Amino acid sequence: MKAAPAQRAAWLLRWYPRGWRARYGDEFTELLIADITERPQSWTRAADVMRGGITARIAGAGLGGCSLADGTDQVSASLVSLACCAAVFLGLGAAIWSQLTIGWQWSAPDARATTVALVMLSAAMLAFTVLAAAAAAPVMWCVAARVSCGHAKRLAAPLLFTAAGVAVMFVGARHFGNGWPGTGGHAWARQGLVPGGVAAFCWAATLSVSAYWAHPAALAAFPAAELAWMAVSPVAMACVVGGTAMAIRRAGLPASVLRYEIRLGVAACVMMVVFLSGCCAWLIDGGPGPRNLFHAGAIDIAAAAVMAVALAVAQQAVRQALRSGVTPATR
């Protein structure tokens, strides 16, 4: 039995984001009901509504199109999208970089491409750390100001998510980073570009980025605690990113902070290009190196592909934020 037009219209409306539904939902539903009554079967209508809904969601995420949000909210949305893309990029990038730097602690690379790549990757990671700290400071200041002004209830959930995620990531990465030969704390882990403890921390934090997921038999041989960490750490990371994104959206950052964050976003995109270039140099021309320490696997190629997509979306978010043109008078 076919569903009633009103029910089908309600299903189709779900393609659109909440804000759009609140503004256009009633009238759009009426139009859909009339259209469905007139033409009960239409794949083109369904496809058109799906496309329109996705476009509205992309616009709502500050990535293009016509958004319902005003200037500052639109820029906030773009910055949140940028932060999410940067988090994905950094998560995968840190996994690759930590593997390579740990490899260097065992033995220096014999290929020029790998050496150059590692220098580029390490410089970019350092820049990312500085940029992240520079970006976080004013946001934390604004959030603290909002909390002190009585908006604590609105910001409690995102802050709780972020704090819990950071705590789990820090404790877990410290614990597992110190328990692996060749990483932090080991007597002979003293050569290479970065301190062994830093490399080990990043390695442990990104332990879930692993080709072992495709080999369940090998994965089953892992210690139970390590397996649990591989499952928990991505959730903790998602809590950090999601909580931060919610906090940015709810804090209502002033225009001056938004402009500052956009500039940092441009710098972050440049560093992503540097990082990805180094990564490609290693993937294309690096070779396996001594004792196969710098071998590039399918997981690394897949990670580089996802990082390229994250970079493209991040650039679009920055472009859109710049286009929104937040002026001092906006807020």
Next chain:
Amino acid sequence: MAKGRTEPEALAGFGRYAGSATLILASLAEGAKHGYALTKDIESFAGVRLAPGTLYEALARLQAQGLIEALESQDRRRPYQLTAVGAQVLRAHLDTQRRVADLGLRRLARQWGTT
């Protein structure tokens, strides 16, 4: 494109939505209409049926640019009407279109005859 802009190229800023934007503005030129009435009117004078998603995407853009405005909703249906700026933009756009059409027809007549 900022609100109040009336140059002929104003609608060109809509990119691939320029066609549907022109149709909607032309339909609203005779008075306020809600979504379904717009669809039927455009179908009758242009032979094109705007799908619901496309229609509302264009309506949102036109409203954001200040070319149309929403009126109070009637039974969950919200009518839209042309603004003064929208009327100016539509007039300028159609004048340009007419000049192009006249020029094309004249050249066709010179080279290919009138039939």
